[in-house]
Structure formats: structure tokens, C-alpha cells
Amino acid sequence: MITVAAGVFASIPSPSISYIDLGPLRIHFYALCIIAGIVAAVLWTNARLTKRGAEPWVVIDIALLAVPLAIVTARIYHVLTHWDFYFGEGRNPLSALYIWEGGIAIYGALIGGAVGAWLGCRWTGIRFWTFADALAPGLLLAQAIGRFGNWFNQELYGLPTDLPWGLEIDYPNAAWPVGLPEGTLFHPTFLYEVIWNVAGVVVLVAAGRALKLQWGRLFGLYLIWYSAGRIVWESIRIDPSEIILGLRTNVWAAIFGVVVGIAIMIVQNRRHPGREPSPYVPGREWHPDGAVQSQDTDDFVDVSEPPTSEPVGGSATSTPATK
Numbered sequence: 001m002i003t004v005a006a007g008v009f010a011s012i013p014s015p016s017i018s019y020i021d022l023g024p025l026r027i028h029f030y031a032l033c034i035i036a037g038i039v040a041a042v043l044w045t046n047a048r049l050t051k052r053g054a055e056p057w058v059v060i061d062i063a064l065l066a067v068p069l070a071i072v073t074a075r076i077y078h079v080l081t082h083w084d085f086y087f088g089e090g091r092n093p094l095s096a097l098y099i100w101e102g103g104i105a106i107y108g109a110l111i112g113g114a115v116g117a118w119l120g121c122r123w124t125g126i127r128f129w130t131f132a133d134a135l136a137p138g139l140l141l142a143q144a145i146g147r148f149g150n151w152f153n154q155e156l157y158g159l160p161t162d163l164p165w166g167l168e169i170d171y172p173n174a175a176w177p178v179g180l181p182e183g184t185l186f187h188p189t190f191l192y193e194v195i196w197n198v199a200g201v202v203v204l205v206a207a208g209r210a211l212k213l214q215w216g217r218l219f220g221l222y223l224i225w226y227s228a229g230r231i232v233w234e235s236i237r238i239d240p241s242e243i244i245l246g247l248r249t250n251v252w253a254a255i256f257g258v259v260v261g262i263a264i265m266i267v268q269n270r271r272h273p274g275r276e277p278s279p280y281v282p283g284r285e286w287h288p289d290g291a292v293q294s295q296d297t298d299d300f301v302d303v304s305e306p307p308t309s310e311p312v313g314g315s316a317t318s319t320p321a322t323k
Contacts, residue, residue, distance in 0.1 A: 011185050012167045018152045028100045030149035037142030038067060044138035045131075052134065054126060054279040055286040062120030062131060070113030075099050077108025081242050081249045101153070106143060106230075107253040125284025129216035129268070130276060136222040137204045143226070144197035150190040158187025158236040165191070175239045189233045196229040215272035216264050223261030230254040 019028040046059040079086055079096045082103070086096040095101070117135075121128040150156045154169050160177070166185025169176070203225060208218045231254040241248040278285060 010164055010166075012165055012188055012191070014154045014168050014170065015152050018154070029152040031100050033149035033152070034104075034146050037145035038063075040145060041135065041138035041142040044141065045135045048134040048138075049126070049131065049279060052130065052276075052279045053286075054130075055124075058124050058126060058286075059131075059134075061124050062117055062126065065120040065123070066113045066116030069116035070109040071099070071104065073112025073115075074104035074106065074109035077105040077111070078103045081105065082240065083242075085240070105250070105253075107250070107257065110257075125280045125286070127276065127279055127281055129219070130214070130279040132216050132219035133208070133214060136219045137201050137208075140197045140200045140204065140222060140226060144194045144201070147190045147194050147197070151188075156189060156237060156239055158189040158192075158233070159238055160184050161187050163187075167191075177238055186238075187236055189237055193229065193233050196233075197226065200225040200229070212275065214276045215268040217268050220261040220264030220268070223257045223264070227254040227257030227261065230257070 015029070018030065019026050021027075042059055042063055046057055049059055050056050075096075085091065085103075087093055114132075117131055118128050120126075121131050154173060155175065157167050157169060157175070160180060162185065165188060167188035169184075169186055171182040200222070204218060204222060207213060207221060213221060231251055234248050234250045234254060237248070241250065243249075244252055280286060
């Protein structure tokens with residue numbers, strides 16, 4: 001029985017297809033994974049913001065700016081850190097636009113997404129750090145879902161391994177190391193990151209409740225958790241990457257992510273030791289229809305000056321009139 005089980009779990013197969021054609025439309029599973037992750041993050045962030053007292057679905061207004069900017073900057077970051085993929089000798093520069101074939105960098109997405117979220121928060125009146133904290137668990141879940149896109153594309157796998165969960169990769173493959181025989185198994189780095197991210201979701205939710213992490217501190221914890229794992233996965237990946245001082249560019253980005261996360265937690269803890277008073281900045285509060293409002297409104301309140309009293313029939317006296 002043990003021998004049979006070992007044979008069944010001797011390796012992890014890769015999907016044989018990465019897209020389907022619906023008439024003239026080609027749908028890539030990589031794109032579907034990214035979209036599914038975005039939808040999950042938006043739904044969860046909406047629930048968390050609404051629970052804090054924000055207007056339901058205000059997250060959509062913020063996402064309209066944050067998501068497109070995140071995708072664009074994620075692609076730009078990837079192209080800049082894999083320049084020879086698209087502009088080297090014999091390459092097709094137009095392929096830099098083929099985002100559906102894979103190749104978006106999460107740290108690029110974080111940069112563009114943060115700018116878009118900041119603009120969206122100014123537009124809606126939501127505190128930026130409140131939004132960031134509400135987003136943190138959903139963002140980590142979205143990254144876990146999105147990593148399955150790498151599995152469908154058979155990309156971003158790790159070093160060769162003989163472990164029972166080694167990943168099967170079709171031969172030949174663009175990232176196949178020279179000299180390795182067909183049938184070699186590789187570390188499934190996509191799966192490692194999925195497991196790490198899902199565990200991180202549990203940690204973020206538990207820590208947020210137990211420690212009352214607000215003012216961006218939960219987002220800082222997200223950066224620390226995600227980036228710490230990313231340092232490990234990037235260190236065993238074998239896909240081509242720019243090397244700076246002996247480390248892959250994404251390892252440096254992950255180290256920077258840990259530092260930024262720690263800085264956010266320290267600085268925000270000193271600046272804002274108390275609880276957030278509202279998910280909105282002062283003066284931009286949202287009030288549900290029909291709610292009783294005690295300030296910042298003139299509705300149903302007579303704010304006109306009281307009428308001036310005028311004596312009727314002459315001046316009044318306090319002494320009885322004499323005949």
C-alpha cells in the first residue's frame with residue numbers, strides 16, 4: 001500500500017493545455033486565474049470595509065483606478081527586469097505587450113496599485129491606510145489564486161528535485177536548464193507560494209483581530225510575510241533573471257519589501273497608537289440613508305434666526321394702569 005501511494009504521489013503533473021478557444025476568442029487560463037484573484041480580493045475587501053462603516057461597494061471606485069495601474073506597472077516591471085526576453089537579438093519587441101502569455105511582477109503591481117489606491121481613496125474620502133489594511137488578506141488570497149496561472153503556463157519553477165512532489169514540465173521548455181535530461185522533476189515553487197500565501201491569510205486575519213492592527217500596520221505585516229516567503233522561492237527559481245550583487249532582482253525587491261513592512265509597522269505604531277476613529281477622513285464621512293445624524297447637516301433642522309418679538313398694542317408695563 002505504501003509503495004502504491006508513493007507511486008501516485010511521485011510527482012505533480014503540469015496541465016496539458018493553457019488556454020481554450022471559443023470561436024475567434026482565445027481564453028488563457030493564466031488570465032482567468034488573475035481575474036479570479038482580483039474578484040476575490042474585491043469581494044473580501046468590500047466586506048471588510050463595509051464592516052468598518054464604509055459605504056458598500058466603495059471599493060469598486062478605488063479598484064477602477066488601482067487595478068489597471070497595478071496591471072500596467074506589473075508588466076512594465078517584468079519587462080524591465082527581463083529585458084533580453086523582449087528586446088534581445090532575435091526577439092520580438094511586440095511580445096512585451098502579450099501579457100496574456102504570462103509575465104507580471106507582483107512588486108510592480110504593488111507600486112502601481114498603491115498609487116491607484118491612493119488616488120481612489122482621495123476620490124472617495126476613504127483613509128488610505130484603512131483601505132490598505134482591509135485589502136491585505138484579500139490581496140494575499142488573490143496572489144495565491146494567481147499563482148495557479150504559472151502552473152498552467154509551466155513557468156517559474158524551481159531547481160531540479162527528486163522529492164515526491166516534484167513538478168513535471170514538458171520538454172523542451174524555454175527555461176529548461178542546459179544538460180538536464182527529459183523527465184527531470186523540479187521544485188513546484190508556485191505551490192510553495194500558494195501554501196505560504198494561504199497560511200499568511202490565516203495569520204493576517206488572526207493577528208488583525210487579536211492585536212487590533214490598524215493605521216496600515218496590518219498591511220505592513222502583509223509585506224513582511226509575503227516578502228519573507230518570496231525571498232526563499234526566488235532563491236530556488238531557475239528562470240532567467242537580472243542578477244545584482246549575486247542576487248536576483250526579485251530577491252532584492254523582497255528584501256526591500258520586508259524592510260518597508262517593518263518600517264510601516266514601527267512608524268505607524270508611533271504616530272497612531274490609538275484606534276482609527278472612522279474609515280473616512282474628517283469631513284468626508286458617509287451616512288446611510290435614513291440614519292439619524294447629529295452633526296454636519298442642516299436637514300430637518302430649522303437653522304433660521306428666531307423672529308423678533310414686537311409689542312402688540314403699545315408697550316407693556318409691569319404696573320397696573322391708572323384710570
